[in-house]
Amino acid sequence: MLDSSQLDTVSGVSTLAHAELLSGSQVSVSIKRRQSILFVTSEIADYIKAGGLGEVAAALPRALRHHYDVRILIPGYRQVLSQIKDLEEIARLPASFGIPACGLGRGTTQDGLTVYVLLCPELYDRDGSPYVDSFGADWSDNDIRFARLGLAAADIACGNGDTLWRADLLHLNDWPSGLASAYLAWRGQRIPTILTIHNLAYQGNFDRNRLPCLGIPEAAFQINGVEFYGKLSFLKAGIYYSSHITTVSSTYANEITRPEFGCGLHGLLRTRAEEGRLDGIINGIDASWDPSTDPYLVSRFSAENFRGKRANANTVRKSFGLDLSSGPLFAVVSRLVHQKGVDLAISATETIVSQGGQIAVIGQGEARFEAELRNLSSRHPGSVGVKIGYDEGDARRMYAGSDFLLMPSRFEPCGLSQMYAQRFGSLPIAHKTGGLADTIEDGVTGFLFGEPSLNRFKDAIRRGLETFRSRSRLTTMRRAAMNRPHGWDRSASRYQEVYERACQAALA
Numbered sequence: 466m467l468d469s470s471q472l473d474t475v476s477g478v479s480t481l482a483h484a485e486l487l488s489g490s491q492v493s494v495s496i497k498r499r500q501s502i503l504f505v506t507s508e509i510a511d512y513i514k515a516g517g518l519g520e521v522a523a524a525l526p527r528a529l530r531h532h533y534d535v536r537i538l539i540p541g542y543r544q545v546l547s548q549i550k551d552l553e554e555i556a557r558l559p560a561s562f563g564i565p566a567c568g569l570g571r572g573t574t575q576d577g578l579t580v581y582v583l584l585c586p587e588l589y590d591r592d593g594s595p596y597v598d599s600f601g602a603d604w605s606d607n608d609i610r611f612a613r614l615g616l617a618a619a620d621i622a623c624g625n626g627d628t629l630w631r632a633d634l635l636h637l638n639d640w641p642s643g644l645a646s647a648y649l650a651w652r653g654q655r656i657p658t659i660l661t662i663h664n665l666a667y668q669g670n671f672d673r674n675r676l677p678c679l680g681i682p683e684a685a686f687q688i689n690g691v692e693f694y695g696k697l698s699f700l701k702a703g704i705y706y707s708s709h710i711t712t713v714s715s716t717y718a719n720e721i722t723r724p725e726f727g728c729g730l731h732g733l734l735r736t737r738a739e740e741g742r743l744d745g746i747i748n749g750i751d752a753s754w755d756p757s758t759d760p761y762l763v764s765r766f767s768a769e770n771f772r773g774k775r776a777n778a779n780t781v782r783k784s785f786g787l788d789l790s791s792g793p794l795f796a797v798v799s800r801l802v803h804q805k806g807v808d809l810a811i812s813a814t815e816t817i818v819s820q821g822g823q824i825a826v827i828g829q830g831e832a833r834f835e836a837e838l839r840n841l842s843s844r845h846p847g848s849v850g851v852k853i854g855y856d857e858g859d860a861r862r863m864y865a866g867s868d869f870l871l872m873p874s875r876f877e878p879c880g881l882s883q884m885y886a887q888r889f890g891s892l893p894i895a896h897k898t899g900g901l902a903d904t905i906e907d908g909v910t911g912f913l914f915g916e917p918s919l920n921r922f923k924d925a926i927r928r929g930l931e932t933f934r935s936r937s938r939l940t941t942m943r944r945a946a947m948n949r950p951h952g953w954d955r956s957a958s959r960y961q962e963v964y965e966r967a968c969q970a971a972l973a
């Protein structure tokens with residue numbers, strides 16, 4: 466006797482078929498399959514990365530793959546098409562309203578994760594980042610580009626993409642995939658959906674006249690739907706229609722239910738929290754962040770013996786045009802945007818340089834910050850070195866060589882840089898907010914300050930400088946920071962719990 470597919474949500478396993486043979490002695494055979502998760506992302510560090518989401522999208526599915534059949538869905542940007550070697554087109558997804566038809570490709574990452582790729586050259590095959598052109602302006606067709614992603618996610622989840630596969634659960638990330646849960650809801654499909662918010666400040670808001678073109682019912686343009694202060698919001702749609710919301714730290718999960726951090730969405734988020742449908746799960750960092758093995762470093766080291774830090778510091782000094790020095794080296798590795806408090810870091814320069822410190826900065830972003838930083842470096846030759854751009858090797862050597870990382874973010878959903886810095890023995894000096902509050906222990910693994918003002922920030926820098934002058938204290942803090950666990954295991958278990966709850970709720 467064969468049963469149809471039944472969901473055993475407790476073990477992350479679906480019972481595909483249950484066979485019972487009743488002939489004298491009773492034999493029971495279960496053929497089980499792992500639950501299938503479609504992880505939808507607009508960037509993944511394997512191929513293209515604009516920020517922290519790309520790193521999480523590369524790490525989290527890998528942390529979950531032992532428990533689930535996790536597959537990635539990503540737009541077919543130029544950088545994706547050129548790097549997946551075994552990509553084959555397996556289906557055509559039809560046009561819908563103003564959203565063009567596209568091919569669905571399937572390929573694998575180097576370590577064997579299945580990746581679905583949207584083959585739609587008119588939307589994705591261009592120079593620039595996933596979101597902006599080479600001048601930093603949003604792509605004017607971002608609504609269509611990411612509605613295409615959301616619609617494809619809904620189709621694939623229902624088995625209308627890869628005929629051999631469908632998803633038990635959709636895991637969406639940030640506004641670019643937010644519409645997927647709405648498309649499912651409008652079709653009456655009850656597939657559980659998780660939306661992870663990596664940054665509430667990016668919302669994907671568009672003019673309401675785009676509704677027909679995106680296949681959004683007029684009736685959904687209201688407070689209980691996709692409407693957000695007269696605009697259509699992809700992120701609001703994701704929050705409203707998804708079964709469960711997560712964000713990337715407990716403190717941020719709490720902060721975004723308040724007006725100061727809620728970017729206008731705090732009311733809905735507070736409701737979700739009260740319903741038990743909002744969780745904070747801290748990000749991890751992957752195993753490549755290990756100073757004893759990192760191939761980018763000029764000298765490797767560990768918590769037991771970190772003499773190798775000095776060689777990395779000297780390399781950083783040289784490559785950033787800084788004088789040779791035995792004073793403290795401060796690093797900034799950041800997108801240059803208001804969120805990150807770049808202006809505070811610039812204003813604190815005098816305090817650092819006047820005490821014999823040096824600062825190395827790598828970043829790119831808003832033109833005004835890039836210009837101010839260049840200016841700063843020419844005013845402090847030998848003490849402030851700036852590179853405008855993005856370079857993984859430089860970043861890793863900076864974490865390894867610096868004594869302190871400056872991270873005065875105004876808000877920070879999780880933050881990865883402060884975890885990398887700690888792992889590499891550089892003490893973060895950071896605003897006590899979001900994931901920074903959750904991953905840095907003040908006076909033990911770094912320095913936290915309570916409000917994002919220049920005076921409080923300078924106080925924390927002074928505490929850092931005092932610690933630098935006491936070798937034994939510096940050593941104790943460095944060791945504590947380097948030994949702090951920041952791996953993905955615990956976070957992956959939390960995601961499992963959320964998946965299970967969402968699947969159970971969908972069955973209820």
Ligand SMILES: Nc1ncnc2c1ncn2[C@@H]1O[C@H](COP(=O)(O)OP(=O)(O)O[C@H]2O[C@H](CO)[C@@H](O)[C@H](O)[C@H]2O)[C@@H](O)[C@H]1O
Binds near residue numbers: 520664854856877
């Ligand atoms: N110029 C440069 N050269 C080399 N490397 C650079 C660089 N500028 C930045 N990086 C790297 O980019 C990453 C930035 O990650 P963050 O998490 O700190 O920020 P982001 O704001 O992009 O992510 C958002 O999503 C992530 C993921 O959830 C959240 O942690 C975060 O709080 C949220 O704002 C770090 O790995 C950093 O080393």
